[in-house]
Amino acid sequence: MTGSARSEIFARIRHASRGAGAEQIVGELRSLGRAPAAALPCDDLYTAFLVNVLNNQGTVDCAADRSGAVAAVGKYLYEHYRTHRLVAGNDQRLAAMPWRDAGVLPRFGALEPGETVAMSYARLGVAELGAVVTFTGRANPAANNLLAENHIVLVDGAELVPDLEAAWATINMLTAEEGRPRGINFIAGPSSTADIEGKLVQGAHGPRQWHVILLAEAGEEIVEKAREIATPG
Amino acid sequence: MQQHSENFLDNASEALGNKSQAEFRDLMALFTPLVRDAAVQGFEGFDQLRSHVKRIRQHSLDNLDHYLDTYEQHALENGNQVHFARTGDEMNSIVLDICQQHQATRIAKGKSMVTEETGLNDFLQRADLEVKETDLGEYIIQQAGETPSHIVGPALHKTAGEVRELFLDKHELGERDLSEPADLVSEARSVLRRHFLEAQVGIIGANALIAENGYSMLVTNEGNGDLCANLPPVLIICTSVERILPRAEDATAMLRLLVRSATGQPQTCYTSFYSGPRREGDLDGPVETHIVLLDNRRTDILASDYREMLQCIRCGACLNHCPIYTSVGGHAYGWVYQGPMGSILTPLLTSLEQSAALPNACTSCGRCEEVCPSLIPLPELLRDLRHQEMEQKLTPSRWRFGLKMHAWLARHPRLYQFFTGLGIPLLHLVGRRRGSFRRLPMASGWTSQRDFPSPQGKTFMQQYKAGRKAQ
Numbered sequence A: 001m002t003g004s005a006r007s008e009i010f011a012r013i014r015h016a017s018r019g020a021g022a023e024q025i026v027g028e029l030r031s032l033g034r035a036p037a038a039a040l041p042c043d044d045l046y047t048a049f050l051v052n053v054l055n056n057q058g059t060v061d062c063a064a065d066r067s068g069a070v071a072a073v074g075k076y077l078y079e080h081y082r083t084h085r086l087v088a089g090n091d092q093r094l095a096a097m098p099w100r101d102a103g104v105l106p107r108f109g110a111l112e113p114g115e116t117v118a119m120s121y122a123r124l125g126v127a128e129l130g131a132v133v134t135f136t137g138r139a140n141p142a143a144n145n146l147l148a149e150n151h152i153v154l155v156d157g158a159e160l161v162p163d164l165e166a167a168w169a170t171i172n173m174l175t176a177e178e179g180r181p182r183g184i185n186f187i188a189g190p191s192s193t194a195d196i197e198g199k200l201v202q203g204a205h206g207p208r209q210w211h212v213i214l215l216a217e218a219g220e221e222i223v224e225k226a227r228e229i230a231t232p233g
Numbered sequence B: 001m002q003q004h005s006e007n008f009l010d011n012a013s014e015a016l017g018n019k020s021q022a023e024f025r026d027l028m029a030l031f032t033p034l035v036r037d038a039a040v041q042g043f044e045g046f047d048q049l050r051s052h053v054k055r056i057r058q059h060s061l062d063n064l065d066h067y068l069d070t071y072e073q074h075a076l077e078n079g080n081q082v083h084f085a086r087t088g089d090e091m092n093s094i095v096l097d098i099c100q101q102h103q104a105t106r107i108a109k110g111k112s113m114v115t116e117e118t119g120l121n122d123f124l125q126r127a128d129l130e131v132k133e134t135d136l137g138e139y140i141i142q143q144a145g146e147t148p149s150h151i152v153g154p155a156l157h158k159t160a161g162e163v164r165e166l167f168l169d170k171h172e173l174g175e176r177d178l179s180e181p182a183d184l185v186s187e188a189r190s191v192l193r194r195h196f197l198e199a200q201v202g203i204i205g206a207n208a209l210i211a212e213n214g215y216s217m218l219v220t221n222e223g224n225g226d227l228c229a230n231l232p233p234v235l236i237i238c239t240s241v242e243r244i245l246p247r248a249e250d251a252t253a254m255l256r257l258l259v260r261s262a263t264g265q266p267q268t269c270y271t272s273f274y275s276g277p278r279r280e281g282d283l284d285g286p287v288e289t290h291i292v293l294l295d296n297r298r299t300d301i302l303a304s305d306y307r308e309m310l311q312c313i314r315c316g317a318c319l320n321h322c323p324i325y326t327s328v329g330g331h332a333y334g335w336v337y338q339g340p341m342g343s344i345l346t347p348l349l350t351s352l353e354q355s356a357a358l359p360n361a362c363t364s365c366g367r368c369e370e371v372c373p374s375l376i377p378l379p380e381l382l383r384d385l386r387h388q389e390m391e392q393k394l395t396p397s398r399w400r401f402g403l404k405m406h407a408w409l410a411r412h413p414r415l416y417q418f419f420t421g422l423g424i425p426l427l428h429l430v431g432r433r434r435g436s437f438r439r440l441p442m443a444s445g446w447t448s449q450r451d452f453p454s455p456q457g458k459t460f461m462q463q464y465k466a467g468r469k470a471q
């Protein structure tokens, strides 16, 4: 059935298309230029990213280096869950972190029922959206993004980009090197819904909390400034 | 989904009679444009963005054969099975076949207007499959046995109290506190989590298909669509041929318009791109993925003067700003798509005969066109459909006769002025005391809903001439 459906649909579309050659089409597309992006809430890329994360109902922290990041995670886990446990994908960058220094006990793999906190290392962050981007795979199983109650995401300051166009330039480069991952996920907030009377409720089907830790020098100052500018609804 | 658009006028009258629902709609009509306006004002180059995306979409549709072909190649390369469906029935059969091949009994479904259009749920349920909608709004109306009242917020016509009653009735969970919307969301989360984990097939829609890499884009706030796409071993993406865009950056340029126009957010929580089945070494994800591409008359629209309608991104802004939609609500339209976009799509995707009332459900106020992020000339397309109705003699003969008379008179200015010169003073004389008419012969349809103000003594032309003379 689908074979003849395919040729019929293609024939009908061809009939309504203009029959331009591939080269001409590529040229025309290029001449259409680039879409305007949303303005950033401030000039500094790092601060702008954190402002938008806060506006997206995320919580933020920062660390100057890996030991600082581990300490920040340890503190966060203890304060919120009185635990030292979390789940993380088999990400080499996460595996190389000095977890023991902060007494954190990560389990590497996909989140199992009963586990509450998962941690990912973002491939990049997009300031325009206040979003982190992860790729599915061994380094970041989908379950960790979706089934945890609390999703902690570490993002490198050097891997922040201003807007979506820059994000795709980076992603296209990464996928050309590594192959296309099954899923590319832009995450911009804890899961939420406004389906009942238009009232926003956090924690629909995915994580109820979303905590972003920015790896950057002078992070403290950036976080403070971001909190001043942010206007989470 | 069963169509009953032919009952639009009766449905509308009934809806207007339900006072509390009408008040709730009035409230939403104030609230939703406000959030959209704030979001749009927060984006400086919104008009420039609209024009940019419009050009891209036009380019994509003009070269759809090229882009569909490129998309298909990449989707196959990514490990998908790609299916084509000419009609809704074909799509439903393809999906059922896949489910049966895997002996699936439980299906987790994300929000998809295309599958609402084809009536997929009923079709699968008739074959004894348990299909659960997982978007909260869709889940609520599925449990209530209702249909969506809005393409973005399908259950926005329900109050929290009604949802509470529904959950108490449908979920056997004993005594519990469901006083806040958050309690209701939490309950749906836990009930559906089990279903997600047990489902053998996930079905989702797509907001865009990307030709250059074969990915499909899925935009949600709840994360339910992502759970459908990642947990069950088989994933089926049901979408339609006009969703194709050349590049990933085109899809996300459109996303900027979509989020602001639909919910007034600067960004939705989850924007995901899926390429195909689990890769070697992956710990999770579906092992088999299918993409089913529906035509259902879209190629007819592509070849017609209504082509621009294929640029609709299903944001719902035209519904939220339409005086008719906000008065009568979504159910009056009698099918999957409502408001201005529905009044155009329904006749085009089904038949003008069945939905002749819809293009007339328009005051020509132009608000829909003003807010449409895809810059679709909605009032113009509605007018063209009305014109087509006249030509196909679908308009009641009384109306046609009246309109013809009017057209004839309008072409004969002297006669026109003579008759109006008689009629207007007469109406003025009769109605002057009350200032308006409750009823008028031959215009009962008009006066049944509102009073007709009595004209002031002279016609426009008489006053105009007098004015010129005086100068």
Ligand code: SF4
Residues within 6 Å of the ligand: B261, B311, B312, B313, B314, B315, B316, B317, B318, B319, B341, B368, B371, B372, B373, B374, B375, B376, B378
């Ligand atoms: S017609 Fe325009 S405003 Fe209406 S849903 Fe489609 S894109 Fe949105």
